[in-house]
Amino acid sequence: MKHPLNVTSEIGELKTVLLHRPGKEIENLTPQYLKRLLFDDIPFLPAIQKEHDYFANILSNRGIEVLYLDKLMTEAIQQDETRISFIEKVLWESQSNINGSYETVKDYLLSLPPDELVKKVMSGVVKSDIDQDKKIHLHELMPDHYPFYLDPMPNLYFTRDPAAVIGEGITINRMHEPARRRESIFMDYIMNHHPRFNKHEIPAYFKRDDLYSLEGGDELILSDEVVAIGVSARTSAQGIEKLARELFTRQKSIKKVVAVEIPKIRAFMHLDTVFTMIDHDKFTYHPAIEDKDGSMKIYILEQDENSDLLKITEKNSLKETLKEVLYLDELVLIPCGGGCPIASAREQWNDGSNTLAIAPGVVVTYDRNYVSNDILRQNGVEVIEILSSELSRGRGGPRCMSMPIIRENIN
Template identity: 35%
Template sequence: MSQLSIFSEIGRLRAVAVHRPGPEVDRMTPSLMHDLLFDDILFGREARGEHDDFSRVLNKVADRVFDVQDMLADSLAQPRAREHFLDRFCILHKLNGQDKERLSDLDPKELAETAVAGWYEDIDNGTNYQFRFPPVPNLLFMRDPASVIGNGVSINHMATAARRPEPFILDTVLRFHPEYHIENEKQIWFDAIPSYIGGIPEHNNTIEGGDTLVLSEDILAIGISIRTTQSAVTMLAEKLRRHTQFKTVFAVLMPHDRAVMHLDTVFTQIDPEHCLVFPPFFREDNPIQSLPVIRMDLTSSSLHITLEDNFLNALKKEGHHLKPVFCGGTNRLDQEREQWTDGANAFCMAPGLILGYSRNIKTAEELEKVGYRILTTEQALSDSVDLLDGKRTMVMIAGNELSRARGGARCMTFPLQRDPL
């Protein structure tokens, strides 16, 4: 039986995948950064140090914390997985037979590293260089290329060319990893790979994991955003209707704005009662800016669609009552600044136990008002602190370098297994 199991955003975390930023970040140049969706080049050493602390906190709570590059290497040790991956990866990057043969000669660890770090070649003793295929620095944000939904998966169709190699990595991992893999094709709710290798990228059917939130065993919320299209959400909802027990998908209509590129940049659930939100979209006194939703009923013989004018009110009608906690506090300037540095993008390790960046101090103050204790990374890692003692807790991780890459704690995680609520 598959160990993949995600039926909430807040259940006790048992297994999660992350990716420590490696050579792919160090190989990003100013001329490449905009094509690779970065606003600046990162200082790799600092980013790795911050990510290491982040992973240490995860390890204190979860049973298993994997690096996806290691998961890929473990999968590629199987000949069938290696063939599956290379066939598809070479089509994606338009590599010839000789290139494929050179990649085939690499051992599993080397092949996994090359797939992520890019195929880099020095020219003229380092006075120039070329990439046979580019690095994948956005793999740091593990949330987006795939999603575990219930006991199945969505292999996501990325909206930008720079991120299209990532689903190929997750596709191989989720099919062939020795521990966390699907049992059969019926567990794939959405699959982007056929359109990629068929040479017809379906730009109208893109979906990313930052927009996909599994709120309960009955309810999903999926943002229709700058990265995720309504047609893709409808395709996923139809598959879930036919093959799962989920009852409702809320397609949340987001502004098409890079500052709020995914639903989880403005909304994350943090405990059974509360959600962390970007206030302008969730103020009861400002209905004009509230987020409307398309409600998709999965319990009928076909998708039944209705419109709701307010996301949180729509959740209440389904019995999912959440009180908003304001990212950035009550001041609009602070709200915009801390939303930009992912103040609303918390990652929940257990009910009421969350991770977020230490720089978002106004957000931390709002969490204190609803009973959260605020811990530094050092405090959280102390032997004297039990993170699973039932107290509402926010662990503040350093993220001055990581946040410059435009992603927060939820963005950097790919949950594989959570306890049921």
């Protein structure tokens, strides 16, 4: 039986990808709680769905199998026992909102068929969803200004972050921000209970209950031997070291983990918001991640041959480090916005460096980043633009919105 996971590069021809079509969770955003839910603005749901459908159709028309998170999750919880376990896990991790209404909310969720249950957990349980006569505690009947029993998950359309495939294994990630932590529950249940995946031995190199944060936007598979991981606002150095030890111990292909430190600010949320691989020797990057002299803090982690310790080598040049680990004589770093201080900052804010490679030298980008897109074309890259007026409001680009499940290996 063919293994259901295989990602050994950033640029191998994309065969299967996981997406999430934005749903009711977007409409449950309100100005008062935007910061809590990590949004700067409220997208218009019909428009963001239209843009996301355009994105999905672009991929499908290229022969890529598109899987949807809610459908996989619905199929994974068909058994009563699994469904109850899922509800209890979600409620346990939402205790701060439930405030003693555990049984009331549990009974409500149990009353829903699997597909509606999944969508309700994603969109959030509003207190008005539950009939007044079903509320059995005084505090449930009294006015409360906070509207949710379960917060919505508006960041779910960024499927890249909660989990990431490495080779034939996966990381089920501990998200840094509390607003996103529950998102990785879905991939945990899909891997363990969906018939497409649970018949296979799938190593989990990182688990969502690990102590340290790790997010998929910081995980880049540069080759079958090298993984680059951003030390960012969302991924900790301790999480990277934990993952490196797991990779070196439990599989044979990955020989090096390259930890790349980036400024810990919202604009540079993950490594893939400032750096992506688009061909064997071509990369996008945002020049502002470098110091004035062009240097950066980069660390190559390897297994020490003589002990259980990690060998850590410090580097200061992104270009030279990439040439070393990928055995390249030369490569091209393509600056976001052409390096223009204004265009670069503007287009990076709108994820001009966040490209999804669907084959070597073929990338999907946002149409709004026209300066960066023109420069990519000048460097021989095929650029497929997608609509982005509403999608970009969530602060993530095409790579953020896609979780590759299967890529062809690079020869």
